[in-house]
Amino acid sequence: MAGGDEYVIQAEAAGRRFGDSWAVREVDLRVGPGEIVGFVGPDGAGKTTLLQMLAAILDPSAGRCRVLGFDTVRQASKITARIGYMPQGFTLYERLTVVENLAFAARVRAVPASQFPERRRRLLEMAGLLPFLDRAEGALSGGMRKKLALCTNLVHEPPLLLLDEPGLGVDPLSRRELWRMLEDFRRSGATIVFATSYMDEAERCDRLAFLDRGRIVAQGTPGELCARAEGAIFRLQPAMPAGVEDALTDAPEVLGVQWRPTEVRVAVDPRAGLSQSLRRRLERLGPVEASPPSMEDVFVVLRQADDVEAPTLVSEPAGSSRLAPRHRPAVGIETRSLTRRFGGFLAVDDVSLRVNAGEIFALLGANGAGKTTLIRLLCGLLPASSGSARVADVEVGPGAGRLRRRIGYMSQRFSLYPDLTVGENLDFFASAYELPRREARDAIAWAVATTGLAGTERRIVARLSGAQRQRLALACSLLHRPAVLFLDEPTSGVDPLARFRFWRLVGRLSASGTTVVVTTHYLEEAAYCHRLGLMHEGRLIAAGDLPSLRAALPGRPPATVEELFLAYIERARTGVGAAAGGQR
Amino acid sequence: MKPARIAAVVAKETKEIARDPVTVAVALLMPLVMLFLFGYAISLDVENVAMGVLDQDRSPASRRLVDRFVGSGYFRLAADYATTHEVEDGLQRSAVELVLVVPPGFQRTIAQGGTAPVQVLVDGTYSATANLVAAYAQAIVSDFAGDSAPRVRVETRVWYNPSLRSVTYVVPGLFGVILMAFPPLLTALAIAREKETGSIQQIFASPLTPAEFLAGKLVPYGLIAFAQIAMVIAVGFLWFGVPLRGNLLLLAAAGLVYVFCTVGIGLLVSTITSSQLVAMLLALIVTLMPSFLFSGFLFPIFTMPYLLQLYTRVFPTRYFVDLSRGIVLKGAALPELWPSVALLLAYTVVVFALAAWRFRKKVA
Numbered sequence: 001m002a003g004g005d006e007y008v009i010q011a012e013a014a015g016r017r018f019g020d021s022w023a024v025r026e027v028d029l030r031v032g033p034g035e036i037v038g039f040v041g042p043d044g045a046g047k048t049t050l051l052q053m054l055a056a057i058l059d060p061s062a063g064r065c066r067v068l069g070f071d072t073v074r075q076a077s078k079i080t081a082r083i084g085y086m087p088q089g090f091t092l093y094e095r096l097t098v099v100e101n102l103a104f105a106a107r108v109r110a111v112p113a114s115q116f117p118e119r120r121r122r123l124l125e126m127a128g129l130l131p132f133l134d135r136a137e138g139a140l141s142g143g144m145r146k147k148l149a150l151c152t153n154l155v156h157e158p159p160l161l162l163l164d165e166p167g168l169g170v171d172p173l174s175r176r177e178l179w180r181m182l183e184d185f186r187r188s189g190a191t192i193v194f195a196t197s198y199m200d201e202a203e204r205c206d207r208l209a210f211l212d213r214g215r216i217v218a219q220g221t222p223g224e225l226c227a228r229a230e231g232a233i234f235r236l237q238p239a240m241p242a243g244v245e246d247a248l249t250d251a252p253e254v255l256g257v258q259w260r261p262t263e264v265r266v267a268v269d270p271r272a273g274l275s276q277s278l279r280r281r282l283e284r285l286g287p288v289e290a291s292p293p294s295m296e297d298v299f300v301v302l303r304q305a306d307d308v309e310a311p312t313l314v315s316e317p318a319g320s321s322r323l324a325p326r327h328r329p330a331v332g333i334e335t336r337s338l339t340r341r342f343g344g345f346l347a348v349d350d351v352s353l354r355v356n357a358g359e360i361f362a363l364l365g366a367n368g369a370g371k372t373t374l375i376r377l378l379c380g381l382l383p384a385s386s387g388s389a390r391v392a393d394v395e396v397g398p399g400a401g402r403l404r405r406r407i408g409y410m411s412q413r414f415s416l417y418p419d420l421t422v423g424e425n426l427d428f429f430a431s432a433y434e435l436p437r438r439e440a441r442d443a444i445a446w447a448v449a450t451t452g453l454a455g456t457e458r459r460i461v462a463r464l465s466g467a468q469r470q471r472l473a474l475a476c477s478l479l480h481r482p483a484v485l486f487l488d489e490p491t492s493g494v495d496p497l498a499r500f501r502f503w504r505l506v507g508r509l510s511a512s513g514t515t516v517v518v519t520t521h522y523l524e525e526a527a528y529c530h531r532l533g534l535m536h537e538g539r540l541i542a543a544g545d546l547p548s549l550r551a552a553l554p555g556r557p558p559a560t561v562e563e564l565f566l567a568y569i570e571r572a573r574t575g576v577g578a579a580a581g582g583q584r
Numbered sequence: 585m586k587p588a589r590i591a592a593v594v595a596k597e598t599k600e601i602a603r604d605p606v607t608v609a610v611a612l613l614m615p616l617v618m619l620f621l622f623g624y625a626i627s628l629d630v631e632n633v634a635m636g637v638l639d640q641d642r643s644p645a646s647r648r649l650v651d652r653f654v655g656s657g658y659f660r661l662a663a664d665y666a667t668t669h670e671v672e673d674g675l676q677r678s679a680v681e682l683v684l685v686v687p688p689g690f691q692r693t694i695a696q697g698g699t700a701p702v703q704v705l706v707d708g709t710y711s712a713t714a715n716l717v718a719a720y721a722q723a724i725v726s727d728f729a730g731d732s733a734p735r736v737r738v739e740t741r742v743w744y745n746p747s748l749r750s751v752t753y754v755v756p757g758l759f760g761v762i763l764m765a766f767p768p769l770l771t772a773l774a775i776a777r778e779k780e781t782g783s784i785q786q787i788f789a790s791p792l793t794p795a796e797f798l799a800g801k802l803v804p805y806g807l808i809a810f811a812q813i814a815m816v817i818a819v820g821f822l823w824f825g826v827p828l829r830g831n832l833l834l835l836a837a838a839g840l841v842y843v844f845c846t847v848g849i850g851l852l853v854s855t856i857t858s859s860q861l862v863a864m865l866l867a868l869i870v871t872l873m874p875s876f877l878f879s880g881f882l883f884p885i886f887t888m889p890y891l892l893q894l895y896t897r898v899f900p901t902r903y904f905v906d907l908s909r910g911i912v913l914k915g916a917a918l919p920e921l922w923p924s925v926a927l928l929l930a931y932t933v934v935v936f937a938l939a940a941w942r943f944r945k946k947v948a
Contacts, residue, residue, distance in 0.1 A: 018948070057788040058947050077793070080945065085789035091782040095603040096596065107592035108790050136603075152786070162789075 008191040013063035023049040039195040041211035042495035043466040047195035055085040084153030084161040094138025105152035123151040142367035143174020163194035171366030199295035229293035229301040232270035238285040247281040256300035267300040325483040329393040332515030338387035347373040349538035365535030371519040392483040408477035408485040418462035433480040447475035467498035487518040503528045523561040541572040593800020634662035636680035643691035755820045756912040757881035760905040764875040767809035771850030776863035794943040809843035829915030842904045848935035855942040875901035
């Protein structure tokens with residue numbers, strides 16, 4: 001480090017403005033050598049902007065940053081020559097092979113030719129990429145691409161590694177391997193700073209900085225941050241979930257509610273605590289107990305503690321009968337040996353499954369396991385190679401116009417028109433579903449209120465936050481009151497609070513009779529679903545509710561969904577037992 | 585500038601291009617398509633013009649006059665009209681481009697040694713050919729009249745393009761336009777694509793300097809552009825039969841300097857734009873359009889207003905069109921041409937420096 005600085009990163013009142021708005025402001029941050037620091041915070045909190053400023057690829061509009069003892073503006077080239085920086089998304093060259101991508105990084109970073117073969121072997125072995133040396137980067141799974149990107153940033157053994165959402169869109173198995181590599185690298189004494197929306201990743205940090213609207217609103221060890229939510233989290237197991245909503249009205253101390261199938265977690269303002277009147281109202285529904293805060297609870301409390309506006313819980317529009325689907329099918333989905341081939345590759349392999357009407361069914365699986373292809377088959381967007389499927393009482397096949405009117409589909413990338421306003425997008429989708437004008441007007445008003453988008457109708461979609469776009473995409477897929485709703489990674493990259501709201505809405509749709517099929521990488525979200533289907537290499541290796549999936553495994557039942565998921569994949573890989581959960 | 589790092593970028597870029605055969609094929613085919621289209625389509629020659637006749641004399645003399653037209657090889661008899669109504673209708677429908685009206689009493693007047701009026705109606709909607717058609721018609725009629733009373737004859741010699749074939753003069757100009765149109769397009773997309781996929785961020789956060797990165801991009805695209813030159817020149821000479829009076833090596837060398845200049849313009853465009861679509865449109869606007877209008881390729885510079893003439897000096901195509909025509913048609917050599925070559929070199933250096941200066945390693 002130059003100048004004998006004792007900190008690897010030192011930011012003083014650093015800020016960055018885009019036009020009139022400050023993406024990051026008044027950030028003071030010190031990171032010592034060997035520390036691992038995480039940035040958490042809602043969408044648009046400024047995590048990426050701050051990382052880019054630290055990587056010296058974005059100049060601060062105010063204040064200054066020193067990284068590795070160099071000024072990020074005047075000595076930017078000294079910083080970029082030394083650090084590793086892994087941006088969000090996939091940023092390697094997809095036409096180059098695994099080896100070529102790594103070799104390019106090494107040559108640019110002047111890794112001595114004598115050391116490169118050894119480092120290449122070690123890194124690619126750790127990443128599990130040795131069998132794919134000559135595969136084009138674009139043909140790898142998402143998890144592998146991220147691991148390779150990490151390799152290209154480790155090849156010069158940087159003293160500081162900056163990572164922007166390294167686990168985003170990566171399946172749990174790959175995410176585990178990614179972290180194993182980081183832990184290993186960390187032992188060399190390097191400093192790691194990363195942004196994340198995974199709370200389990202946040203818990204791995206020495207120190208966390210919680211960002212909200214461009215400011216660091218809290219800093220400390222995960223334990224210290226948890227302490228700030230101490231006494232603010234209560235869990236109850238109500239017999240009647242509907243009663244909870246009534247009990248929570250007129251309770252200003254409530255900051256957030258997480259709905260889980262087995263419990264409801266209520267976060268209150270830690271300064272106010274749980275008021276006697278609210279406690280009494282809740283106790284009428286079931287026993288109320290204080291719960292040790294998880295990182296997600298901390299997120300809710302910290303986010304809200306700083307929130308000037310009232311928390312915008314999804315509003316309750318009058319006439320909730322609108323939530324009910326137009327057509328009530330006898331069976332949500334039923335498939336028989338559904339198969340889809342792409343050339344010699346089986347994307348979906350002999351999948352037979354049944355989803356009851358009104359059920360929330362989650363498809364879990366690694367990148368490339370076939371979840372998206374299966375959904376596209378069920379929506380009739382892709383013809384099956386063999387097998388059959390019935391969705392909402394309609395046989396999926398050529399010319400199934402009736403099917404289109406009974407299903408809603410929200411794709412991974414939210415197929416909205418970014419240059420139109422919220423209202424214009426809704427109008428377009430209403431006309432695409434051929435809703436009569438009056439009905440369309442009512443449906444739009446209802447969808448806007450239900451998804452909490454009221455007041456945003458005139459805003460351009462491109463300027464909405466990720467969470468708002470997610471809810472708009474949902475609103476668009478709900479206009480025609482579909483019987484079966486397909487949600488493909490609806491919560492990817494959305495902050496925990498927005499995810500809670502989203503799931504609560506999905507829960508209410510299901511309660512009103514809508515069948516929901518959802519894919520997700522956030523395994524803890526499986527808890528919001530009635531039943532799970534685990535997919536691996538195109539096959540449905542298990543399906544059932546959480547307790548029965550747990551019970552079907554021999555030995556000690558796994559504690560978390562992630563462990564459960566990994567145990568089933570392990571089982572599928574070793575070929576012990578074909579399926580569980582009684583579905584196949 | 586570290587050569588090792590430039591080499592790394594060159595190697596990476598070359599592999600990427602090589603694995604995109606469609607782009608390479610388009611890059612190599614498009615210039616040929618353009619050369620063929622324009623080589624054949626842009627013809628200022630008058631040939632096979634559809635002509636109508638309203639012969640009100642119906643005499644041997646009037647038939648001889650019509651035969652002169654058809655026999656000249658420039659006109660073909662497309663319609664024989666009986667009334668002036670039909671003539672109007674024919675021109676209106678563009679059935680004919682020229683109508684020869686021979687009034688009654690034509691033969692008698694000639695026989696009496698008088699001056700017989702003949703009317704030639706020309707469709708003037710496309711003025712460039714209309715002028716030529718009118719001039720040719722005039723010449724044929726004068727020739728016809730002159731037979732009876734020979735007078736002074738003017739002998740005109742056209743230098744450099746004695747047959748006045750327009751291909752001979754269009755194709756060397758096309759070299760300049762084509763090499764301005766395609767190489768920058770490809771290059772502009774190359775950096776904009778990295779911006780779109782986000783891979784540019786990895787470049788920003790690396791030791792590569794802007795000049796190293798751009799130089800690494802310049803080399804492979806410069807080579808593709810050189811392949812384009814070779815193809816276009818070969819087709820120009822072998823297929824279109826353009827005569828080469830000067831030195832082929834000199835032409836190739838000037839072409840090499842010129843493409844590095846045009847590729848540099850592509851790089852400059854892509855440093856400014858953030859998406860491939862904008863890069864493509866901007867590249868077309870700054871390269872293709874001015875190279876058509878202001879290079880002297882089709883529209884002679886000396887007939888332009890003075891201010892526009894100054895403006896043409898901003899575009900390198902003008903110098904290369906001069907070079908190309910000079911070498912191909914006049915057989916000119918370096919002693920006459922060095923100022924243009926020097927200007928192109930200077931232009932290349934300036935464009936590259938500007939691109940390197942504009943290329944900031946910052947995301948915003």
